[in-house]
Amino acid sequence: MARYEIFVTYKTGIFDPPGATAERALANLGHEGVESVRIGKYIQLAGDVSFEAVTEMCEKLLANPVIEDFRIETVEE
């Protein structure tokens, strides 16, 4: 059984409301060095599926290519 980790993030230039809010909240907490916060999704996926199949899952359902990028890492082949 293969195990994958998938990271889904907003594309550059897409405004990320939760990220922007976290950014302001961190500044309010006194963390003045924070320049950018982007919040995304982390997905753990396991099964008898190939990397290509997981890529297709991301393109069709797990991410929306219109607004999001995704990165798949193979944890276990």
Place this chain on the structure above:
Amino acid sequence: MRFGVVVFPGSNCEQDVVGACRYLGLEAEYVWHGDTSLDGFDAIVLPGGFSYGDYIRCGAVARFSPVMNEVVRFAERGGPVLGICNGFQILTEAHLLPGALLRNRGLKFICRRVPLRVDGSCDWLDLPLGTVLEVPINHNEGNYTCDAATLERLNANGQVVLRYCEPDGSSAEDGSAPNGALDDIAGICNERGNVFGLMPHPERVVDPLSGGTDGQPFLTTVVRKLAEVAG
């Protein structure tokens, strides 16, 4: 002339749409999301709600409901399709309309009446440009976005049918969209004008009892247009 109102698991505005149609004397029936035929329907409405609990992304799972294959085919044949709120989100996920709907800029669920300006026309709405309507919004993810090339195309083709505006119909310099939507976009149609998606809920302002009638043209226009086509 019969409206089909699709019910997904988690839809919660289908009764409002069917009720609004019937109030106007129009025939409307529910269509289950598992159905694989739209035979007998002349116009399709994807109603508001929280299909599949909004999991993954709003509309992302509903897009793969069996009935959506038929909705796509219906739209490709030129059949009129309207997506309201979650229905709009489903239409973007299904790529029947460009762009996507992000979380509201202020991270707040917004539920109130807003002024909208008519900036274009489609099979579902054909009012004089500049007309101001007051229609309620009720959403957490209504912050429309698309890339620069798509926005240019939408504007060039007159596909931006509705924009959020000030009560007098003007646009505020820093934007009039309560949710942060790009270019104040509240509703867009496809190039052909038969597929229309909007975040506001016109079905809630059809009966004066609920405080307005500005939503009536959204349902009556398509009836008139279909009758014209049928000659």
